[in-house]
Amino acid sequence: MHDARIVRRENCIYGVLDCPVQKQEYLLSANADFFIQNRNRSFFSYIDRNRPVQKIYKKPYATFLNLTFHCDAGCSICFANAVYQEHPQFLSAEQLVVRLKRLKSRGIKTVSLFGGEPTLHPDILGIIRIIKKTGMRAILVTNGYRLGRDPGFAKKVKRAGVWEVDIQFDTLDPAVHRLLRGDRPLSLKKRALRNIVRAGIRLGIVTTVIRSNADELPGLLEYLAGLGPLLKRVMIQGAVNSGRFGIDDFEIIDRETILAGICSAAIFHTTMHVNDFWPFPGIQPWGLYMHPDCTVVNVVVNTAKKTHTMKDLLRVPDVWKALQSIAPGRTIQNRYIKPLLAVIRGLRYRAVIQLISIAIQGLVFRRKQKIAMFVLAVESYESARFQDIEKTDFCPTLQSLKDEDVCACIYNSRGKEYHASRMSERARGEV
Numbered sequence: 001m002h003d004a005r006i007v008r009r010e011n012c013i014y015g016v017l018d019c020p021v022q023k024q025e026y027l028l029s030a031n032a033d034f035f036i037q038n039r040n041r042s043f044f045s046y047i048d049r050n051r052p053v054q055k056i057y058k059k060p061y062a063t064f065l066n067l068t069f070h071c072d073a074g075c076s077i078c079f080a081n082a083v084y085q086e087h088p089q090f091l092s093a094e095q096l097v098v099r100l101k102r103l104k105s106r107g108i109k110t111v112s113l114f115g116g117e118p119t120l121h122p123d124i125l126g127i128i129r130i131i132k133k134t135g136m137r138a139i140l141v142t143n144g145y146r147l148g149r150d151p152g153f154a155k156k157v158k159r160a161g162v163w164e165v166d167i168q169f170d171t172l173d174p175a176v177h178r179l180l181r182g183d184r185p186l187s188l189k190k191r192a193l194r195n196i197v198r199a200g201i202r203l204g205i206v207t208t209v210i211r212s213n214a215d216e217l218p219g220l221l222e223y224l225a226g227l228g229p230l231l232k233r234v235m236i237q238g239a240v241n242s243g244r245f246g247i248d249d250f251e252i253i254d255r256e257t258i259l260a261g262i263c264s265a266a267i268f269h270t271t272m273h274v275n276d277f278w279p280f281p282g283i284q285p286w287g288l289y290m291h292p293d294c295t296v297v298n299v300v301v302n303t304a305k306k307t308h309t310m311k312d313l314l315r316v317p318d319v320w321k322a323l324q325s326i327a328p329g330r331t332i333q334n335r336y337i338k339p340l341l342a343v344i345r346g347l348r349y350r351a352v353i354q355l356i357s358i359a360i361q362g363l364v365f366r367r368k369q370k371i372a373m374f375v376l377a378v379e380s381y382e383s384a385r386f387q388d389i390e391k392t393d394f395c396p397t398l399q400s401l402k403d404e405d406v407c408a409c410i411y412n413s414r415g416k417e418y419h420a421s422r423m424s425e426r427a428r429g430e431v
């Protein structure tokens, strides 16, 4: 357990652990200028970071519920260290009810079913139905193999009332797929994507990036955008040495190197620049914060003739400033009216017309037109070797455990005792 510092050397940011036996360094960013700019664009520009964090109203928005540690995949980079179990253990119905009650009482609206592989739960459809009955939304986070094998299963998932399916999809290169995910064929995942779309389910993609697939990201995004209007989010994250990690450390890359990969070539009719990615805006009356070192976002709208990103649709600096300056009081005006006005005032008028036209085309020619509009998020998870307590304090994610809920990074980078991570390495610093 050691304190740590964040330092800049040339154009890189490192976390430095002051261990008396052996000083350790961890690359946090290969683009220090962007890393610092991103912090300055975030709620850091107005929030008092010395104020006790408990006094700031914060609310979790993404919630994960593990149904099992049984899995049929055996990925070499599994956060959960899930394995194939001869006698699989599953979350009991009693525990499910307890957890859902607790999440509901915290005002949670969305529950992501996680694992292991949640589709192996013998009553996965019943669980989705129960969540729907509570008024919360169920998101199924899956490796996709069952959905790929069985088109009828996708339809049943849809009928059970799932809100979204988030499928793990990293690469179009079978060799990289084998390195990350083992021997199951990549074609099965592609079939799963098709079955989800055919069943009419809202789709999210979770892509894990290592050095070997960073440069293929523009092509991968084009492929995914081809799935059409049901694609709503692409969440790209770097592999971290947590849980089971069976590939070379050399393959680990930071968020900014992933961004460089995305920006390395045209995506349809545009090429993105790293500065087009923004941190999540902090919105005080919503209690919504996400630490700027974690996630940056952009929006992609692709039609047959044009590709727009967030900067083409919004005057982003003005909108972020307006959103981040809304007072913390949780009145209707602060929670709904001011955020809406901030976005409306920041719209670029040409974009409004194009968006309306896209919406009409999407409604009328849904199956014929290749139209996609999705949020592109690039995320940086914590490694077990370097935990930044400030990041976890401003984390909107929640992992639901038996007796409590913890931030997902703490959970995913746990050793035998997940508490050990939180207590072990503390980094707080200016760069």
Ligand code: SF4
Pocket: 071, 072, 073, 074, 075, 077, 078, 079, 080, 081, 082, 083, 115, 116, 117, 142, 143
């Ligand atoms: S990453 Fe997901 S699919 Fe792969 S082994 Fe772990 S739980 Fe299974």
